[in-house]
Amino acid sequence: MLRNYKTSKKNRTNYIYYSANGEAIKIVPNENGVTDAIIATLHSFDDEEYNGGRREKYHVPVHMDAYCDEKEENSADRNPYLVDNDSNPLESIIQSIEKTEHKEKIDRLRAAIETLKPKQKELIQKVFYEKQTNVSIAAKAGVTEAAIRNRLKKIYDNLRKKI
CATH class of the missing domain: 1.10.10.10 (Winged helix-like DNA-binding domain superfamily/Winged helix DNA-binding domain)
Incomplete structure (x- = not known):
């Protein structure tokens, strides 16, 4: 599940990740060999995933509204991007x-x-x-x-x- 907001970098004091089997893994900076480089990489992965989720939340509904009318029926007759004229x-x-x-x-x-x-x-x-x-x-x-x-x-x- 994606977060609804970004946590500021200064407030990111530790990370909890879940393995494939559901086990919680806690990562704390400067403990057990966790370096600033590892933390920066985790920040970039988290931000990338968060931004990707934001794009999806915005673009999918906006574009689907353009392709469907208020009754959620296909609006290909009004949307030239949905019309395939190659075989016509x-x-x-x-x-x-x-x-x-x-x-x-x-x-x-x-x-x-x-x-x-x-x-x-x-x-x-x-x-x-x-x-x-x-x-x-x-x-x-x-x-x-x-x-x-x-x-x-x-x-x-x-x-x-x-x-």
């Missing part, structure tokens, strides 16, 4: 179409990017591939952040028309 042929077709459409859109985007001017491509490279902020790009280029924002807006509008 309609879902497979939809996913196939989505993948095809996504690939087509990516191909059109790549083609549209190729039509940009070199400086526009460079700006796209900095924003999307190098993950630079508008502010850092503006500082390096010696312009305002608003200027970079306006350039990006023009690029996006241009790409949107071509896609």
